[in-house]
Amino acid sequence: ETGVTQTPRHLVMGMTNKKSLKCEQHLGHNAMYWYKQSAKKPLELMFVYNFKEQTENNSVPSRFSPECPNSSHLFLHLHTLQPEDSALYLCASSQDLLYEGQGPRGFGYTFGSGTRLTVV
Amino acid sequence: AQTVTQSQPEMSVQEAETVTLSCTYDTSESNYYLFWYKQPPSRQMILVIRQEAYKQQNATENRFSVNFQKAAKSFSLKISDSQLGDTAMYFCAFMKIRNSGGYQKVTFGTGTKLQVIP
Numbered sequence: 001e002t003g004v005t006q007t008p009r010h011l012v013m014g015m016t017n018k019k020s021l022k023c024e025q026h027l028g029h030n031a032m033y034w035y036k037q038s039a040k041k042p043l044e045l046m047f048v049y050n051f052k053e054q055t056e057n058n059s060v061p062s063r064f065s066p067e068c069p070n071s072s073h074l075f076l077h078l079h080t081l082q083p084e085d086s087a088l089y090l091c092a093s094s095q096d097l098l099y100e101g102q103g104p105r106g107f108g109y110t111f112g113s114g115t116r117l118t119v120v
Numbered sequence: 121a122q123t124v125t126q127s128q129p130e131m132s133v134q135e136a137e138t139v140t141l142s143c144t145y146d147t148s149e150s151n152y153y154l155f156w157y158k159q160p161p162s163r164q165m166i167l168v169i170r171q172e173a174y175k176q177q178n179a180t181e182n183r184f185s186v187n188f189q190k191a192a193k194s195f196s197l198k199i200s201d202s203q204l205g206d207t208a209m210y211f212c213a214f215m216k217i218r219n220s221g222g223y224q225k226v227t228f229g230t231g232t233k234l235q236v237i238p
Contacts, residue, residue, distance in 0.1 A: 108170060109167075
């Protein structure tokens with residue numbers, strides 16, 4: 001077990017459906033991320049939550065709605081998606097690394113296994 | 121903004137041989153981290169190796185090593201004694217160090233698909 005769990009593993013939904021993706025981490029990390037992975041494109045950062053507060057929203061359409069009820073759980077609510085939203089959605093977590101006066105540690109992310117989303 | 125370029129979309133290597141994956145990046149920062157992540161068919165992205173920019177010594181992790189050329193902004197990954205389990209997508213990634221703390225923002229390349237042939 002990697003410490004970051006994503007459910008469901010696969011999801012097929014119609015354009016009028018509403019569904020949610022779930023991410024859970026038990027690593028004690030305080031930052032959580034949603035990334036979109038499409039073929040032949042770099043991973044696209046969608047949202048960042050740091051200490052449960054949304055600190056970044058990379059111009060993501062409003063049909064994607066994140067929720068972070070606590071530092072261990074992250075959701076991505078989906079509604080009225082388009083076929084081009086079909087992709088692998090990855091959740092990641094990290095520990096706040098660098099504090100003023102301390103040296104960097106740079107451990108990077110711990111990822112989940114992703115949800116393969118198909119919009120039909 | 122930082123960019124990460126992986127110019128080899130696909131590569132293959134015979135089992136037990138050595139292969140090198142290329143990565144270049146563009147940044148005006150002087151202090152940062154570089155990473156190689158592996159994504160096998162199971163889709164789990166796994167950290168393979170990391171390099172601190174302020175360290176001149178190249179990082180190594182068992183069969184994995186990097187050639188970090190800071191002036192050239194190059195960060196290649198060498199896999200020695202390739203094994204079938206090394207078959208995966210490999211992503212090069214850049215992380216700027218934030219002096220005020222906070223979350224890590226990582227920029228990824230497009231990936232290199234590596235096939236190890238028995």
